[in-house]
């Protein structure tokens with residue numbers, strides 16, 4: 104008599120394993136399959152197209168009833184197994200049917216995770232796991248309008264796409280900052296987000312769901328920050344948990360899943376497990392290809408081939424139509440990994456390969472995933488890639504073809520009519536002929552005569568290659584220094600292109616300007632953050648992670664790891680109240696050193712990081728705000744006592760200093776920015792070595808710019824003389840704004856003035872009143888969002904609270 108094989112779970116893994124077994128030994132077993140769902144075996148992966156109404160359920164059936172009959176399989180669909188009795192080798196169904204087995208397969212898959220929040224059991228809340236969930240969603244879309252998908256992973260985004268196709272207004276709520284963060288890096292996640300937003304799907308990243316609200320049916324989703332989003336349908340797609348209820352109750356070894364050996368055998372040798380319910384070597388899987396590999400090994404073992412399952416490397420694709428996306432392996436990189444990055448802004452392509460020890464260990468492809476399988480194979484085979492390293496990012500065709508030996512080959516091979524500059528429609532032949540007929544030798548000349556690379560600049564590298572090809576040895580590559588190793592663009596190019604393309608996020612800049620690294624480096628990220636702040640006041644959200652430590656914690660780190668705290672003292676003036684508060688806070692937090700600074704303020708040195716919010720709270724209570732002593736921003740406005748007290752003083756220098764500081768505090772600048780005001784030409788406030796120095800004279804004020812103390816002392820240049828206090832403020836605002844708009848990040852005003860020339864600055868500020876007024880206006884607009892005390896935000900509203908936790912409490 105044949106042995107009895109009973110399978111619990113009529114899903115993808117169980118039935119594939121059964122197909123493998125039937126191929127190897129069609130008549131060995133008497134097979135019975137139990138499935139809780141009322142269906143034959145269908146392709147769960149294709150539920151997304153069914154939801155999007157691109158396919159019908161019938162299209163996604165893998166094995167129809169005839170297959171079960173032809174193979175003498177007894178299918179018991181819509182019958183759930185409720186217990187396994189290992190002592191007498193039987194199982195019991197919810198219809199009280201007792202079925203004996205010789206060999207039992209557990210193929211029970213996973214359960215979707217339901218976030219334990221208030222309202223989770225309301226009507227209209229569903230998961231996305233099986234056909235009945237799809238029916239629930241399609242039905243809801245016929246009556247209701249607003250859908251919220253919780254979870255921006257593969258499943259959540261496919262649900263969002265499907266619901267949108269059903270005419271619903273869809274919002275995706277995702278906890279992490281990057282969509283599909285387990286498969287995509289920041290750059291690819293950004294592109295995906297932009298693509299989905301362009302399809303009218305609202306994406307909220309960094310959003311934490313607090314509760315689902317409604318009486319009987321869900322009406323809205325409440326985020327922990329208080330935001331409320333209308334919702335008639337909520338889809339929870341936040342992850343899955345291996346379904347091991349039966350296995351656990353039967354006393355089989357379970358951990359994160361049902362524990363199996365290399366033969367897929369559980370702790371009971373007559374019970375095997377396969378699919379998502381399994382834990383093998385500490386790992387569980389949520390994609391089909393490893394489950395199929397498990398099935399093959401299990402079937403092979405059962406027919407005596409001794410097959411073993413060795414674990415799997417997985418890759419992911421998103422099936423949302425029109426979004427090409429591929430991800431495999433480890434894309435987090437690390438100190439011993441290198442990245443090869445390719446971006447084609449015009450085609451919206453981003454490709455990144457992570458290399459370790461001369462092998463591909465991870466790949467993320469967006470926009471063009473055609474070579475995904477090839478990279479994946481190289482990765483799985485652990486092939487060495489030294490020989491193809493320089494070309495493989497361009498794809499298998501180029502890297503493995505005859506062209507591989509010559510880096511210029513791809514350009515050489517382009518026909519004359521191949522378009523090089525997409526913005527201006529300039530082809531290779533037009534560039535070559537302009538170079539030859541007009542004797543062009545520089546990129547600027549080529550830009551001027553052909554317009555190639557004159558707009559978005561993303562074809563610059565290609566244009567340079569055409570020049571190199573045409574001019575041979577006489578071609579001189581441009582010498583402008585790029586911002587950093589991540590890009591060929593200079594600071595000026597980047598600033599210009601941010602405005603030209605209206606780029607408003609760091610990943611958008613990196614994609615459009617074809618950054619060579621996935622996420623930039625410690626040089627370019629803070630610079631880009633600043634350029635975006637300066638370009639889009641009030642619109643751009645500061646990326647505080649791109650800032651250096653001092654700016655992240657709003658205090659200066661000292662050599663022993665403690666911090667220094669410098670409250671603002673407007674124009675160097677203080678009051679008994681402020682001094683009392685400083686004395687009290689010093690005692691209360693055992694601050695070891697209190698020092699008067701060169702900028703006429705009081706520095707509290709030796710503050711522990713975790714005490715910073717407390718110190719700030721006490722200083723805030725006495726009316727003091729951050730002095731930004733750590734920032735690339737306005738630092739101090741030093742003043743002398745001036746006409747208020749000094750017998751030589753010709754103007755009120757203290758009053759002017761306070762006014763200037765009140766006007767300019769909080770502004771972010773390319774580098775630190777210092778000012779001073781002296782009440783007469785004796786210049787006791789040393790105003791002529793400041794970024795903006797004001798010196799009173801009998802007839803008004805002299806304005807000096809571009810000075811610097813420090814390592815390279817530079818005395819200011821005289822910008823002009825003005826007569827009124829209002830003019831001092833207008834010129835100061837205009838000068839600061841010009842510097843904010845033109846200075847390179849980390850360039851002080853002294854080198855900036857020398858770089859652009861004093862005449863050019865005078866011409867735009869002194870001689871052109873309209874331009875001056877516009878600059879000042881832009882400065883004041885940007886100040887509207889800047890003048891918020893960062894200390895108060897942290898001390899009172901817990902902004903970035905994790906930064907100030909003692910190490911032992913973190914994680």
Ligand SMILES: Cc1cc2nc3c(=O)[nH]c(=O)nc-3n(C[C@H](O)[C@H](O)[C@H](O)COP(=O)(O)OP(=O)(O)OC[C@H]3O[C@@H](n4cnc5c(N)ncnc54)[C@H](O)[C@@H]3O)c2cc1C
Nearest residue numbers: 112114115116138139147183184211212378379389390391
């Ligand atoms: C919408 C969606 C899209 C997906 N897209 C992809 C993709 O693009 N690529 C990819 O690789 N993977 C994808 N997956 C994942 C893939 O579908 C799963 O990895 C795969 O289906 C798991 O197979 P399984 O047999 O382990 O579990 P399942 O296919 O879930 O089958 C388990 C079956 O067991 C039944 N069962 C459970 N307990 C019992 C019981 N006690 N008695 C009787 N029956 C029981 C269940 O009802 C179910 O039918 C997707 C999944 C979903 C839901």
Ligand code: SF4
Nearest residue numbers: 743749752782783787
């Ligand atoms: S700069 Fe002139 S006004 Fe100011 S303190 Fe010195 S002498 Fe007096």
Ligand code: SF4
Nearest residue numbers: 661662700701813814
């Ligand atoms: S002068 Fe040198 S030692 Fe003194 S505070 Fe500045 S950096 Fe530190």
